[in-house]
Amino acid sequence: MESSRYLSELLQCVRCGSCKTFCPTYDEDSTEGMGARGRLMLLWGLSSEQLKPTPILNERIFSCILCGACSGSCPPGIDIKEVIYHGRSLLRKTDKKRRYLRFLTRFSTKRPKLSFRLLSMFQYILFPYLFKKGLLPFKIHLPERQLKEMPQVYKVSKKKGRVAVFTGCAVNFLYPYLRESLINVLNGLGYEVILPVGEMCCGVPLRALGLEEEAINLAKKNLEIFSRLNVDAVLSLCPTCTLAIKVEYPKLIGEGIDKARDISSFFLDELNSSQYSLLPPLKGVVFHDPCHLKYGLGIEREPREIIKNIGIDLIKTEGDRCCGFGGIFSLSYKELSQGLLNKCIGDYIKTGAETIITSCPGCMIQLTKGAENKPVLHLIEVIEEALFQQS
The missing domain is CATH 1.20.5 (Single alpha-helices involved in coiled-coils or other helix-helix interfaces)
Structure with missing residues (x-):
């Protein structure tokens, strides 16, 4: 974000406080500086030289989980998330904690x-x-190999189309079996699947730490790689990656990967209920909305429609809660992250939920930590089982 636009965005704030309504960190700690309005006021104070960088100022600005819930409720339409990104880039040199x-x-x-x-x-x-030691808030087990070390093109005999896959770090390094499920489903539908060589991190973790230049370099490399491909769509199993390459890259480098799509919107168009084999009845199933899917990409209906077509009845939940992961946020603000997770899981337990379905690998990491002995599934796993359980 250019400095002139950054200042213009800050000036548009009318201090109404609408942005605090859905702010998860403000819900957990209701001090003004822990909400979106307070953070905008602090950044304006910094830019107008009324405030100087201090550890407490850094804590307030870096404590935003970057879920994007606030932007949609802002009457002037301030791009609050981009403002926070820019503010962090200004503070990164004074932020010793991270x-x-x-x-x-x-x-x-x-x-x-x-x-x-x-x-x-x-x-x-x-x-x-x-x-x-409490430095890592969740248990991690790395697979034996990354998926990208496997063959890069998965062909089919009767090709319906071609789809490229943006792997993303979480799937590549922690959940490679999810990408295998995606490849199986796409091949089963007649799509040739391409995993392009040279894909980089989407850049969101870097931006979360104020490293804008580094994120720009990665974005340019990804755009160069994926723009060369002749494909019908670019799919990712991570809503954060999809949001970054489709929506945030144009703001960052002037151009995004236009063919990027979330899997739920793609498969809702490609599949009808007759293609699914109904799964055995599952009791107590809830769908957890990833923040970047709901607030960033505006997708809520599609995954639920797919789950309904598979024959699974979802339990209705009261409202939606952020699980508290937020990538870097869960490492920097462990207590806040755990508090948000406890409330989220608590709401699901009240409904009698026994199984949680989501469509974000980051949410899977977090929810698995809190949902003891309850399976946490990615949507692609459910789709794969429904399509191929009889084959």
Whole structure:
């Protein structure tokens, strides 16, 4: 975001407070600086030189979970999330608390394969130690290999079309079996699947830490790779990645990956209820809306419609809660993250939920931590089982 637009956005704030209505961090800690309005006022104070960078100012600006719920409720239409991104880029040099996170994020996004190998070698020593010390808020187990080390093109005999897959870091390094499920479903529908070589991180973790230039470099590389492909769609199993490459890249580098789509909107168009084999009745199923899917991409109906077509009756929940993951947020604000998770899981338990379906790998990490002995499934797993359980 250019400085002139940043100041213009800040000036549009009328201090109405509508943005606080759906703010998860304000819901957890109802002090003014923990809501969107308070953060905008603090950034205006910083830009007008009424305030100087301090640790407490940094804490308020970096405590935003970047869910995007506030922007849709802002009467003047301020792009609050982009304003927060820009504010963090201004504060990054004075923000000492996250300096090691910045180093590790820079390193891992520049050298993902090396990072994966190093972490794989030491995961059984390093991860339990970090978890025990409270430095890692969730348990992690890395797979034996990344999916990108597998063949890059998955062909079909009777080709209906071609689809490229934006893998994303969470699926590539933590849940490669989800991408295998996506490939199986697409191949089963007659689509040739391409996993392009050279895909980089979408850049969201870097932007969350105020590293705009580094994120811009990754965005340009991804755009160059995916814009060359002759495909019908670019699909991702991560709403954060889809939001970044489709909606946020135009703001960041002037152009996005226009063919990027969320899997639920794609499969709702491609599949009808007659193609599914009805699954055995499941009791107590809820769908968890990922924030970036709901607020960023505006998708709520599609995944529920697919689940309904499969023959699963969803329990209606009262309102929607952020699970508290937020990527970097869950590492920097563990107590806030845990508090949001507890409320979210508590609401689901009240409904009698026994199974949680979502469509975000980040939400899966978080919900699995809180939903003891309850399966947390990605939507693509449910689709795959419904399509192929009899084959």
